[in-house]
Amino acid sequence: MKNQADFDAGWTGKIFNSKTGKWCSGGAARNRIVALQGGAQAVKAAGFAEGIQFVAPLIEQTRAQLEATTKILGVIIQKNPNLLRGLDIDV
Structure with missing residues (x-):
């Protein structure tokens, strides 16, 4: 595993991609989660607010x-x- 911290934070675990109809994990899951949260800027903004x-x-x-x-x-x-x-x- 390349990024244990992302895995532990739940960024790279299995997630269903409704566009492809398939499950993904790793970097693809991280990208999907970021997209669902409104993109990288939205993730940064949420972190700033927290x-x-x-x-x-x-x-x-x-x-x-x-x-x-x-x-x-x-x-x-x-x-x-x-x-x-x-x-x-x-x-």
């Missing part, structure tokens, strides 16, 4: 931490305006 769903909680957690830190810094700067002296930023 990846985004995987990291979405981390992104949300980071956003919430950044928002909390920004509020805390705002309060600190309000109480200690001298902290901004010497910094090259617009407030």
Whole structure:
């Protein structure tokens, strides 16, 4: 077997080709499955969407931490305006 990972993922197992009326496997099965899913671009898009769903909680957690830190810094700067002296930023 040339590509064990594709086999394990179910890409190259037996599949029925309704156009030919025959069963196929290996590269032909992979090509058939890709075609049924809308082509290579559709498979890439599905993988991208799955990846985004995987990291979405981390992104949300980071956003919430950044928002909390920004509020805390705002309060600190309000109480200690001298902290901004010497910094090259617009407030």
